[in-house]
Amino acid sequence: xxxxxxxxxxxxxxxxxxxxxxxxxxxxxxxxxxxxxxxxxxxxxxxxxxxxxxxxxxxxxxxxxxxxxxxxxxxxxxxxxxxxxxxxxxxxxxxxxxxxxxxxxxxxxxxxxxxxxxxxxxxxxxxxxxxxxxxxx
Ligand code: SF4
Ligand code: SF4
Numbered sequence: 001x002x003x004x005x006x007x008x009x010x011x012x013x014x015x016x017x018x019x020x021x022x023x024x025x026x027x028x029x030x031x032x033x034x035x036x037x038x039x040x041x042x043x044x045x046x047x048x049x050x051x052x053x054x055x056x057x058x059x060x061x062x063x064x065x066x067x068x069x070x071x072x073x074x075x076x077x078x079x080x081x082x083x084x085x086x087x088x089x090x091x092x093x094x095x096x097x098x099x100x101x102x103x104x105x106x107x108x109x110x111x112x113x114x115x116x117x118x119x120x121x122x123x124x125x126x127x128x129x130x131x132x133x134x135x136x137x
Contacts, residue, residue: 012091012096021091021094022086023067026062027063029060029061039128050064
């Protein structure tokens with residue numbers, strides 16, 4: 001690709017390393033409020049390639065995983081039949097221009113980060129853990 005070619009919305013995807021928007025899945029979740037909700041999130045974020053974030057639209061699980069239809073040349077292997085969510089994605093201003101993480105208000109990439117947040121958020125977090133330990137068979 002000639003580096004002197006101006007990047008426009010029309011040709012941008014050809015310059016995008018690895019086609020960033022085809023390498024993850026997000027799932028909106030109910031706003032976690034109770035300690036048990038965060039306990040569940042701790043389990044989820046403990047798994048490889050699973051992270052948790054909050055942005056202006058709420059809380060989400062983020063799974064870093066490549067779409068099986070993404071081809072080696074960066075193109076979509078099912079373009080005419082691609083899902084609606086892919087059709088709706090607008091590349092006028094996308095992750096090529098700015099990483100999605102920049103819009104996150106909270107972002108937890110592992111157990112330790114979320115655990116530290118729980119300790120700050122809940123004064124009785126450690127009591128909650130002790131209670132759970134005492135009920136574990
Ligand atoms: S829409 Fe944006 S993030 Fe997705 S492949 Fe095109 S340039 Fe990359
Ligand atoms: S179906 Fe096509 S456009 Fe949609 S995520 Fe997969 S490769 Fe990308």
